Amino acid sequence: MSDDFTETQASVLIGTAEKMIEIWNRLSPEKQAALLARFGSEENALAALVTTQLVAPAKPGLTPPGK
Numbered sequence: 001m002s003d004d005f006t007e008t009q010a011s012v013l014i015g016t017a018e019k020m021i022e023i024w025n026r027l028s029p030e031k032q033a034a035l036l037a038r039f040g041s042e043e044n045a046l047a048a049l050v051t052t053q054l055v056a057p058a059k060p061g062l063t064p065p066g067k
Helices: 007-026 029-039 042-055
Strands: none
Touching: 007 042, 029 042
């Protein structure tokens, strides 16, 4: 496995990191505190949020993010 990224991979990685920061910043301080208490770090909490969003079934009548 290589440690080098293609331009496309780097762009996707940066975009994902920016989205994670945006999600975190939109959370209330109470929600941030609850997630930190549960997951131990901002990185772990954000990873859990993103994973949940990716595997959660779409809710009828809601437009997916970015659509």
